[in-house]
Amino acid sequence: MSRRASPPPTSASSGGTYYPPSTAPSVASRKQKKESRTGRQVEKPEEVVERQTQHHQPQQQQEQHHHQQTQQHQHQHIHNFQQQYNSNVHNTQHSHNHTQPRQQTHQHSSADAGFFQEAPRLGNQFTQDDGFQRTLTLYVPGEYVNALFHDLSHLGQSVISPEILHYLEDAERHPPELESHDAFAQRSDVLRTSEGWKKLLEIGAKEGCVAEGYDGRLGRIGQFARYYLFSPSSGLVTCPFAMTDGAARLLSRHLAPPNTPPSVNLPTPAETARRQEQETARRVFKRAYHRLISRHSSVRWTSGQWMTERPGGSDVSRSETTAIHEPIVGSEELGPWVINGYKFFSSATDADMTILLARTPNHKGLSCFYAPMKLANGERNGVRIIRLKKKLGTKPLPTAELELKGMRAWMVGEEGEGIREIATILNVTRVHNSIMAVASMRRALNVAKAYSRVRTVAGGRILSTVPLHLRTLAQMELLTRASTHLGFLTVHLLSLSENPATALPTPLIVPSGAATALLRFLTPLTKAVTAKMCLSVISESVEALGGIGYLENEEPLNLARLLRDAQVLSIWEGTTNVLINDLVTSLKRPSKAGGEERYYSVLNDFIQENLGNGGGNIRGDIGDILERAKVVIWTEWKKIEETIEAGSREELTANGRRLMWSLAYVVVGTMLLVDARRDGEASAVEAVKRWVLRREIGLNGERGQKAGENGTEGDTVLVFGDKAEVHKNGQHKL
Known part of the structure; x- marks a missing residue:
């Protein structure tokens, strides 16, 4: 049986009894019933009608007048609408551009209206990099600084110029x-590369990304200072530059005739x-x-x-490429060795020459070879490109x-000495x-820093003044400065090892x-640590940019x-675990007498001499901080030294990642301390406090600020x- 739903009460009878219109009692009858219940005198029906008529007559006149006005307004509105409609039709027939727009009563966003985030703008990539400038002055004497900084300032603006960015894109x-x-x-x-790739190769070569290391006044430091600024805008042409530099260094070691003592015997025809x-x-x-350094x-x-082939990966000893000695009389263009094989990874396939490893018939070890990519007539020198690799990054x-x-x-x-020869290239490319x-x-x-200056968050606050975000940026800055010190220390050692003069x-x-x-030890350490820190930062x-990032x-x-290009940096020139094997080998090698030699003793001397050198001119709280840092670094190094001394190579390798980070902590701490001792500059001292005393060597903030310590001011610095003005509330004004 269906049930009819009860209609809701009207606004006039809300909360009372609902009456259908046909059965609703009159006002008079309801009033009579009420008055009869209360004992009041009940009016006769004709009296009620007469009273209501007298009462409602003025109201009816008002309602009639209002009704007449309403009708007039409605007629006028209809008349106006008809006129407007006719006008719109007329205008539409003649021109769509004369339509009267409707007036907006509410603001709303659209593709062209509403809030638009201001884009962050990067400034000069050298002049705004205080940490990099301080690092350079560790290695560049004062009389050379102004000229170098002038050149780098020009390059720092050029690398974000529309021209270079166009080539990069x-x-x-x-x-x-x-x-x-x-x-x-x-x-x-036929291998085709982009116009941008070719232009960036030209620009990088002119800036001296290779040549400056051979003909520049400041050698490797001047070279890699330019390389540092150019690299992020280079479109990865720095990869062939790295191999070009390594090949130039290798060939330079074989330009002078060998120092062989004269023989009293006549040489044989074979000799x-x-x-x-x-x-x-x-x-x-x-x-x-000379072509490589031009x-x-x-x-x-x-x-x-x-070097890389299908069987071996990082283990080049499993090479399947062979070389046979078949000289051609009277030819300098065509080398005397014939090489056959398959190379699984070859970066910079558009190069003009190559250095490679191959196995000769009469020797167990691999040998190193130089070969041009093309012959004088333009044909390829026995090289066939099978396919290009599809990669996560490094797409150009x-x-x-x-x-x-x-x-x-x-x-x-x-x-048979190919591995030893190729190590020269690896030192450079790493x-x-x-x-x-x-x-x-x-x-x-x-x-990230530029974005934090223009992004507004809840309460109208600039993102760079939010303590948590500022602390995150400070951690990223610390890791970047640490990596910069580690990288340029290795550059300095490379320069000294090549030419002590x-x-x-x-x-x-x-x-x-x-x-x-030191270079033998620091090269694998620096390459492994900087690659890992790079991915984190x-x-x-x-x-830090949210979805926009x-x-x-x-x-x-x-x-x-x-980000996608950085992922390869922990793979190129040896993965992290391969580098750890090299690191452990550089610390403890088998000696000819059958034991192990203490190669890490040279690191002890380096740390000891630099910790004990200087620092006496800085007094007060800053002097106390630096002195405490010195003690902490030396104590930590002695613990590491005991671990290396007691552990076998197998044990050290198994715990190699912990050893790697522990050594990085000590070496970077030493460099930060040397830097801060020079003048007690605020940001340099802050870096020492965080890296050494608080061990903030990761982005997870395992130890972070000490309880009750306000580090916002230190974050800003x-x-x-120091140019940032720090307010009492912890915010800063740039």
Whole structure:
């Protein structure tokens, strides 16, 4: 049985009884019933009617007048609407542009109206980098600083210029392409790279990203200072520059004739042929060397570096590439060795030459070879490009699999000593990798800092003044400064190991004859640590911009590009675990007598001499902070030294990551202390406090600020420098 829903009460009878219109009692009858219940006299019906008529007559007249006015207004409104409608129709027929817009009563957003976030703007990438400037002055004497800083200031503005950013975006949008066959099915192997890639190669070469290390006044420091600024805008042309630099360094060691004592016996025909071949090789190497270090586009070369094969990965000893000695009489263009094999990864496939490893028939060890990519007639020198790699990042960089068939080459060094020869290149390319990581960190952090200055959050507060966000930026700044010190210490040691005569007066002490040994230890450490820190800082920078940071933004704000490119830095030139193996080997090597040699003793001397040098001119609270830091660093080093002394190589390798970070803590702490002792500058002292005394060596803030300590002012000084005005409420004004 259906039930009819009760209608809701009307507004007039809300809370009372509802009466359908046909059955509702009259007002008079309801009043009569009420008065009868209360004992009042009941009016007769005719009296009620007469009273109501007298009472409502003026009201009815008013209502009638109002009704007449309402009708007049309605007629007028209809008349106006008809006129407006006719006018609109007339205007629409003649022009759509004369339609009267409706007046908006509420503000709302649209594609063209509403709130628009102000875009962050990057300033000069050198003049706004106080930490980098301080690092450079550790290694550059005062009389050279002004000239160097002038050049770097110009480059710091150039790397964010519309021209370079256009080339960078072009290189990203147009990755390399391989045309393996022509229209008639003939093998062509035409490799096409973007115009942006080619232009960036020219710009980097002119700026001295390679050449400055060989012909510049400040050698490696001047070279890598330029490299640091150019790298984040380079479109990864720094990769072929790294291999070019390594190849130039390797060939430079084989330009002078060997110091062989004269023999009283006449040389055999085989010995004579071998000496002639070596002399010809030196002429070939010399021509290639001068091309590798040239700044001129018509002369300069870039080099590849081919070691990785399918069986081995990082274990190059499993190489399947072979080399056979088959000389061609009277030819300097075509080397005497014929190489066949397959290289699984070859970055900079568009290079002009390459250094590679191959196995010879008469020797168990691998040998090192130099080979041009093309012959004089323009044909490839026995190289076939099988395919280009599809990669997560480094998209402008042509990386390929190559088949070598009849490639002509010259041996570099002695047969079977290829690993030792290629180590020269690895030392250089690992330093390049480290500075690329440091530079990428700085660019990402600069974007995050610039965004924090223009982003407004709840309460109208600028993001850079929010304590939690400011603390995060301070942690990122600390890691970036730490990596910068570690990277340029390694650059300095590279320069000293190559040419001790380039040593200039510096507050940093490198014990006599210790540069090469320190470099052997610090190169894998620096490369591993900077790559890991780089990923952390760039990832945090992406998060600092929220969803905007995750997008493919226009340059120079494209953090997505920096993040995906940074991922390869922990893989190139050896993964973290491979580097840890090298690190442990550099600390404890088997001696010829059968035991183990204490190679880490040179690190003890370096730390001891630099901790004990200087610092006496700074007094007061700052002096106390630096003195406490010195004690903490030395105590920590002695604990590490005991661990190295007691542990076997296998045990040290198993705990290698902990050892790696512990050593980085001590070395970076020493460098930060040396820096802060010079003048007690606020941001330098703050870095010592956080890295050494609070051990804030990660972005997770494991230890963070001490209980009750207000670090907001210190955060501001570290992130924005002494120029930032700090208010009492912890906010800052830039």
